[in-house]
Amino acid sequence: MEIFKYMENNDYEQLVFCQDKQSGLKAIIAIHDTTLGPALGGTRMWTYSSEEEAIEDALRLSRGMTYKNAVAGLNLGGGKTVIIGDPHKDKNEEMFRAFGRYIQGLDGRYITAEDVGTTVADMDIIHEETDYVTGISPAFGSSGNPSPVTAYGVYRGMKAAAKEAFGTDILAGKVVAVQGVGNVAYNLCQHLHEEGAQLIVTDINKEAVNRAVKEFNARAVDPNDIYGVECDIYAPCALGATINDQTIPQLKAKVIAGAANNQLKDNQHGDIIHEMGIVYAPDYVINAGGVINVADELYGYNRERALKKVESIYDNISQVIDIAMRDNIPTYKAADRLAEERIERMRISRSQFLQKGHHILSRR
Ligand SMILES: NC(=O)c1ccc[n+]([C@@H]2O[C@H](COP(=O)([O-])OP(=O)(O)OC[C@H]3O[C@@H](n4cnc5c(N)ncnc54)[C@H](O)[C@@H]3O)[C@@H](O)[C@H]2O)c1
Numbered sequence: 001m002e003i004f005k006y007m008e009n010n011d012y013e014q015l016v017f018c019q020d021k022q023s024g025l026k027a028i029i030a031i032h033d034t035t036l037g038p039a040l041g042g043t044r045m046w047t048y049s050s051e052e053e054a055i056e057d058a059l060r061l062s063r064g065m066t067y068k069n070a071v072a073g074l075n076l077g078g079g080k081t082v083i084i085g086d087p088h089k090d091k092n093e094e095m096f097r098a099f100g101r102y103i104q105g106l107d108g109r110y111i112t113a114e115d116v117g118t119t120v121a122d123m124d125i126i127h128e129e130t131d132y133v134t135g136i137s138p139a140f141g142s143s144g145n146p147s148p149v150t151a152y153g154v155y156r157g158m159k160a161a162a163k164e165a166f167g168t169d170i171l172a173g174k175v176v177a178v179q180g181v182g183n184v185a186y187n188l189c190q191h192l193h194e195e196g197a198q199l200i201v202t203d204i205n206k207e208a209v210n211r212a213v214k215e216f217n218a219r220a221v222d223p224n225d226i227y228g229v230e231c232d233i234y235a236p237c238a239l240g241a242t243i244n245d246q247t248i249p250q251l252k253a254k255v256i257a258g259a260a261n262n263q264l265k266d267n268q269h270g271d272i273i274h275e276m277g278i279v280y281a282p283d284y285v286i287n288a289g290g291v292i293n294v295a296d297e298l299y300g301y302n303r304e305r306a307l308k309k310v311e312s313i314y315d316n317i318s319q320v321i322d323i324a325m326r327d328n329i330p331t332y333k334a335a336d337r338l339a340e341e342r343i344e345r346m347r348i349s350r351s352q353f354l355q356k357g358h359h360i361l362s363r364r
């Protein structure tokens, strides 16, 4: 991989490699674009099969955060960290302390939070070394685990997509196939079950599946069978790239709306599902609830205010669908257009010189 060429082609600002021998920390912080403000994005801990795979993931995910934050109306840029390691075996206090010091060294250009493989407890340790961390414990007056709020946003966005596909946003009686019933999807299933949707679930973790079967009367299927089940809505809530050449021919759903980041393997897969008439709720628009929630900490956390903003994910998805219809383009392109237009407008409006620039962190 030619890193500088890749960064230049996709407008990345900065890539930071952090190493600490004692704790085993190997982290990569990717800062994509800070036009709107400091880069906010979570820290993923994962057993990458190569360093190249980890770098690519950090780069892709950080770009996604730029677009997510822009469409969500946040005054924040996009960044993300990946830590190479097994979150069940390789974590230790020193690792997150060392990582916190690296974040502090960036002096506010990057703010972190949870992602797959990291928890509120990890953020609390990072907080010992830096203020540039969110998603810390409610005991510190902060927002805690973002997953339930992400789930609420996905639920709202799913309703908006359903309105387009079925003429109603009522999900009672609809069959929703949920891939991965982890932190976000468990809470999503709860909303759907309460409204009277029927659930089909899968997960590689048997306990997670059993809980959903027991609590939500869900039907369980094997992980490879989830794509082809008879359903109205497919909700990808595990990892990325599950909309691809192998899975698309199996899909029976009229709507794709889920929490996972980077759901389309490539843009061409967004084109194919558009041509098939499937309503796709772009991942970074529908799953912005978590970042909206943690970003509220920068103003002094107020849950009611955060949830009100998360509710507007319904309107954001509707707006994306309207643009897609108007311009006859796939929804993923409509979302990109929305994000890029906002970033460009702000780039122009904020271009004049200020002796002492003001940004969101100066309120902290
Ligand atoms: N947590 C948040 O607030 C948040 C916010 C935005 C986006 N996301 C994204 O949503 C997704 C889920 O996040 P989460 O926090 O719930 O993670 P999680 O790790 O709690 O849940 C993911 C679940 O998917 C399962 N899984 C993994 N591979 C699978 C496979 N091949 N088939 C079936 N199940 C599989 C895991 O066993 C796990 O239960 C991730 O892509 C994450 O990046 C999360």
Ligand SMILES: CC(C)C[C@H](N)C(=O)O
Residues within 6 Å of the ligand: 040, 041, 042, 068, 112, 113, 114, 115, 116, 135, 146, 261, 287, 288, 290, 291, 294
């Ligand atoms: C800031 C975090 C809550 C980010 C979240 N993991 C996401 O992908 O949106």
